[in-house]
Amino acid sequence: MNNVNEKVHNMLCEVYTAEIGAIGIYMDQHTKCEDLGLKKLAEILENDAKDEMKHAEMLAERILFLGATVKNQKHALPEEKQFDVVEMLQLNADIEMKAIARLNEGITICFDEKDHGSRMLLEEILKSEEEHLTNLQTMVNNIKKYGDPYVVSQLM
Numbered sequence: 722m723n724n725v726n727e728k729v730h731n732m733l734c735e736v737y738t739a740e741i742g743a744i745g746i747y748m749d750q751h752t753k754c755e756d757l758g759l760k761k762l763a764e765i766l767e768n769d770a771k772d773e774m775k776h777a778e779m780l781a782e783r784i785l786f787l788g789a790t791v792k793n794q795k796h797a798l799p800e801e802k803q804f805d806v807v808e809m810l811q812l813n814a815d816i817e818m819k820a821i822a823r824l825n826e827g828i829t830i831c832f833d834e835k836d837h838g839s840r841m842l843l844e845e846i847l848k849s850e851e852e853h854l855t856n857l858q859t860m861v862n863n864i865k866k867y868g869d870p871y872v873v874s875q876l877m
């Protein structure tokens with residue numbers, strides 16, 4: 722296809738860039754949690770990173786399919802010294818909330834520009850981010866409610 726709409730193209734590249742940032746942050750937390758002995762949480766974070774990688778891949782494929790190029794832009798970086806589990810999970814919840822807002826906005830752009838192929842892709846990614854967010858919020862709430870016993874039994 723060679724009929725790329727500039728608004729859709731720019732938006733898809735923005736969504737792509739955010740995914741690349743999220744992959745790095747979640748993988749960084751994955752290794753930190755593994756080092757802290759939080760095996761189950763490390764696995765959850767690794768799986769989230771893999772989901773974001775899949776999203777980035779689908780976005781790049783879509784951009785190329787539309788006959789455009791993937792613009793590599795500056796993305797978010799992991800925090801060097803972040804070892805507090807609740808802080809990590811809250812940061813991720815914030816990343817997911819921003820992703821959900823960005824995707825909802827992107828879906829509106831696709832509607833306006835009549836690119837329903839791209840819209841359907843964003844909708845699929847949106848549902849995945851909503852899952853990530855609800856799981857993160859559940860973990861934060863449970864840590865606050867049940868404290869260490871929850872961490873030990875569910876996240877180690």
Ligand SMILES: [Fe+2]
Nearest residue numbers: 740772773776
């Ligand atoms: Fe994602």
Ligand SMILES: [Fe+2]
Nearest residue numbers: 817849850853
């Ligand atoms: Fe996500």
